[in-house]
Amino acid sequence: MSGFHIISSLAQAAPPDELYDIVVLEPEKSIWPLVIFISLACLLVGGLIWMGIYLLRSRRQPVRRETPAGVALRRLRELEQSHGDLDPNHFSLAVSETLKDFLSATFGDPVRFETTQEFLSRVSWQGSKLPSAAQQSLKDFLVAAEEVKFGHAPDAKQKTLPLLHRANELVSLCRTISSEPSGKVPRRS
Numbered sequence: 001m002s003g004f005h006i007i008s009s010l011a012q013a014a015p016p017d018e019l020y021d022i023v024v025l026e027p028e029k030s031i032w033p034l035v036i037f038i039s040l041a042c043l044l045v046g047g048l049i050w051m052g053i054y055l056l057r058s059r060r061q062p063v064r065r066e067t068p069a070g071v072a073l074r075r076l077r078e079l080e081q082s083h084g085d086l087d088p089n090h091f092s093l094a095v096s097e098t099l100k101d102f103l104s105a106t107f108g109d110p111v112r113f114e115t116t117q118e119f120l121s122r123v124s125w126q127g128s129k130l131p132s133a134a135q136q137s138l139k140d141f142l143v144a145a146e147e148v149k150f151g152h153a154p155d156a157k158q159k160t161l162p163l164l165h166r167a168n169e170l171v172s173l174c175r176t177i178s179s180e181p182s183g184k185v186p187r188r189s
Contacts, residue, residue, distance in 0.1 A: 069175045072102035076168055083164075088156035092148040092163055099141065099167045103130060106174055116142040131177045137170045 066074070075098040083091065104112035109129040111119050120139060122128065128135055144166065148159050 068102050068105035069171055071105075072098055072171050073168070076164060076171070080161075080164055083161065088160050089149050091160045092145045095160075095164055095167050096142065096145045096149075099138070099170060102171055103134070103138065103174065106178060107131075107134075111138070116146050131174070134170065134174050134177060137166070137173060141166050141170060
């Protein structure tokens with residue numbers, strides 16, 4: 001046998017190409033369609049949650065804010081109830097601060113940020129945004145409060161309740177002034 005026949009007989013005896021898998025190269029599947037799908041799903045769920053919260057909030061009744069006069073009267077009632085617990089200095093200071101907060105919120109006057117001396121000086125030279133009746137009542141109140149705070153009188157505790165009543169009267173006066181039918185609050189420039 002010649003060499004040619006041996007190779008041809010080996011070639012015929014060898015199994016066909018079944019032994020080797022033919023691998024076809026394909027690109028890997030992209031992850032972007034999955035990322036886009038998950039992002040859109042998250043946006044949809046977030047939008048639905050936001051819409052639900054918006055609808056729930058819009059159905060609630062609007063919260064009524066307490067007026068400055070309401071806040072002042074409530075604080076003055078609380079101070080009246082705690083009258084025995086506070087010393088005259090702290091009590092008169094709390095009543096003064098409540099009244100100043102009310103007047104600043106109602107009339108936009110900077111009395112909240114002034115001492116009694118600064119307020120009295122400003123009113124005597126420049127005037128105030130407070131109505132004149134309220135100015136005079138506030139002057140009297142502040143002078144009486146200063147006497148209680150810094151006078152160190154033995155009867156200071158007895159002077160605190162009249163001070164509280166003056167503050168209540170001043171709040172009532174200002175409520176009456178600010179609710180005049182003309183809608184204008186008389187102010188001094």
